Amino acid sequence: MHISSLPIVDISPFTGAKPVSHEAKLETARAIHAACRDFGFFYLKGHNIPQDVYETALRLGHEFFKLEETEKAKLGIANEDFARGYQRLGENVTRYQKDWHEALDFYKPIPRTHPLVINNQPLRGENQWPTCPAEFRPFFERYIEYMLDLGQKVMSAIAMGLGLEENFFVPFLDESFWVMRVIGYPPLQSSTGKDGIGVSCGEHTDYGCLTFLLQDNIKGSLQVQMKEGGWINADPIPGTYVVNIGDMLNIWTNNIYQSTMHRVVHKGDTYRVSCPFFYEPNFETLIEPLPQCLKLDPVKHHDPVVYGEHLLRKVMTNFEITEN
């Protein structure tokens, strides 16, 4: 069977203001289960994020990346924890190849007075916010609240789809160690394959639970690997998010859901901005195959892992630290 596009899931029974029937929720849960099992990727509609909100996120990304390099470099990741802040073109590395993008990365902030920060624990710290555009910080702080709420709702649907109680995942996610990236992609040129430069973002799976991706309205850049091995484009559908599952849901479900390989190959002549929001477990959550998911296949395919440790291992291999 040739599949040319990803399924669309309507999450409105979980996001609407009015109460809906259990049956309506179950219908969404079944659709999400099939999408996670067969693709690991889907389009999400009915998310209730206002249009002006998701459009503003991408616009502010464009405005920031247009600043002078010296301005952007003031937020360099070396100022903080080598994770939070600005990464210039080629600083991010996937599979030993430089990714051809620049980015601003944010994580759940931990106040500087917190013992974990005082004791220099990795990945704990505060974010580096641009002061220009001035609305960047207040806007994205609100955006993060929207996404945390949506993440929790989609996880309720996933819980029901797996035959679990609706709030099953809440204790593992209620202090979500979320990550948000605002990414800028200049078009790939003949530089690909030279000086260790790979593609715009090399093929990878995401590390955590669920990724909610906003992207400019450009076709052909985001590519997703199908179970049969071929690649398809996850072109934007206006008004939807592209959602994919990460490694932690892969472990929880003992491979019933698999985190799917994807990559960005952005050619053409426009500058592309995307904004993935990673809805993740709490830093300390121990993730292991769930008993309910071992009923079909009792062989455990994964060892237990603490989410924050998995994240740290991934982040440490992401950067080629070079002298400025």
Ligand SMILES: O=C(O)CCC(=O)C(=O)O
């Ligand atoms: O920019 C995109 O479309 C995807 C980026 C991505 O896969 C990531 O940051 O994990």
Ligand SMILES: [Fe+2]
């Ligand atoms: Fe990704």
